[in-house]
Amino acid sequence: MEYTAAKEKFINTWGSLGTLWGINKAMAQIHALLFISPTPLSMEDVMEELHISRGNTSMNLRQLIEWGIVYKTSIAGERKEYFTSEKDVQELARTIAKERSRREIQPTLKVLKEVCSIKDDGTEKTKELIKKTKELYDLAETADIMLNKIVNQEQNWLTKTLVKLLK
Amino acid sequence: MEYTAAKEKFINTWGSLGTLWGINKAMAQIHALLFISPTPLSMEDVMEELHISRGNTSMNLRQLIEWGIVYKTSIAGERKEYFTSEKDVQELARTIAKERSRREIQPTLKVLKEVCSIKDDGTEKTKELIKKTKELYDLAETADIMLNKIVNQEQNWLTKTLVKLLK
DNA sequence: CTAAACTTTCAGTAATTACTGAAAGTTTAT
DNA sequence: ATAAACTTTCAGTAATTACTGAAAGTTTAG
The missing domain is CATH 1.10.287 (Helix Hairpins)
Known part of the structure; x- marks a missing residue:
């Protein structure tokens, strides 16, 4: 198995586990994506990677931030906001x-x-x-x-x- | 608070907790009901108490039995089946x-x-x-x-x- | 101040999940 | 055998939950 397949497998598994625990799929997948990403991602990045809408991404990112396991970060000189997950x-x-x-x-x-x-x-x-x-x-x-x-x-x-x- | 109110409160709380954990409400409520009942209950009893249909009761009881936390019991001389929950x-x-x-x-x-x-x-x-x-x-x-x-x-x-x- | 770049909100809709009720199935007593 | 007593199944429907996309809102640069 190479990188892309492994990554997709991880994101999907995390997503269905979430569902099983009453956490919605998108939220769990966004978390998974950020968790394994070495660099912060923008909303666009998340939308593209998971094929979900802007609204959905925004709402679920907010929830993750409320839970305290995802953070907003700014990248110097960039207008966009970026997101990272707790890595520890x-x-x-x-x-x-x-x-x-x-x-x-x-x-x-x-x-x-x-x-x-x-x-x-x-x-x-x-x-x-x-x-x-x-x-x-x-x-x-x-x-x-x-x-x-x-x-x-x-x-x-x-x-x-x-x-x-x-x- | 007297008995009936307390019982309802317990059953409802257990039900919503279940929902939060990905267990459906009826299943959690049936379990709650059996858990606090000093005697085994029949399907009719459960239906009446929780106002749910026969089909729903039957399916959820089966699931609870599969999970191993509810048992079928027979009462001598009775045709009907009765159900009890694990009490410990x-x-x-x-x-x-x-x-x-x-x-x-x-x-x-x-x-x-x-x-x-x-x-x-x-x-x-x-x-x-x-x-x-x-x-x-x-x-x-x-x-x-x-x-x-x-x-x-x-x-x-x-x-x-x-x-x-x-x- | 204005416009561009970006984010949030939310009404409408889609997808999922749970529930009903009646028909089919099973068991037991006679 | 058969009929009564009871249970299970499942197609159809209702209720809940999640998602979209576009409009409204916000921020920043010039």
């Missing part, structure tokens, strides 16, 4: 984990807490609801703490130790 | 982690491996593609190993130790 995979993982926690896990925890604090009226179904939501709450909280802490470590002593420990 | 949250997490790894992470790893094994033709863009896909491969592999190992532990010494360690 550790930092990428950290940003994504933080965002997902903030947007999904935290709100869920909030609801679970509310639900499991209802008054116990003594019926079995109420007891079950309280018990199960409490268990889910504990699980989600543990998972969230671990996710964030792991991803925030300097990645050396901890991860490597753990991986060895767990293999 | 640890086991639930374990099953989901295993499935996601199998369906998503493994195929991605495979492609990343292929892409980062292309011949290095010496150009900068090729070097960058190889380097970045290699880094992603390592990250995904580590994440996958940790996810599975953590979720497969007996949940006591390891998780508790880690949570304390990392807090």
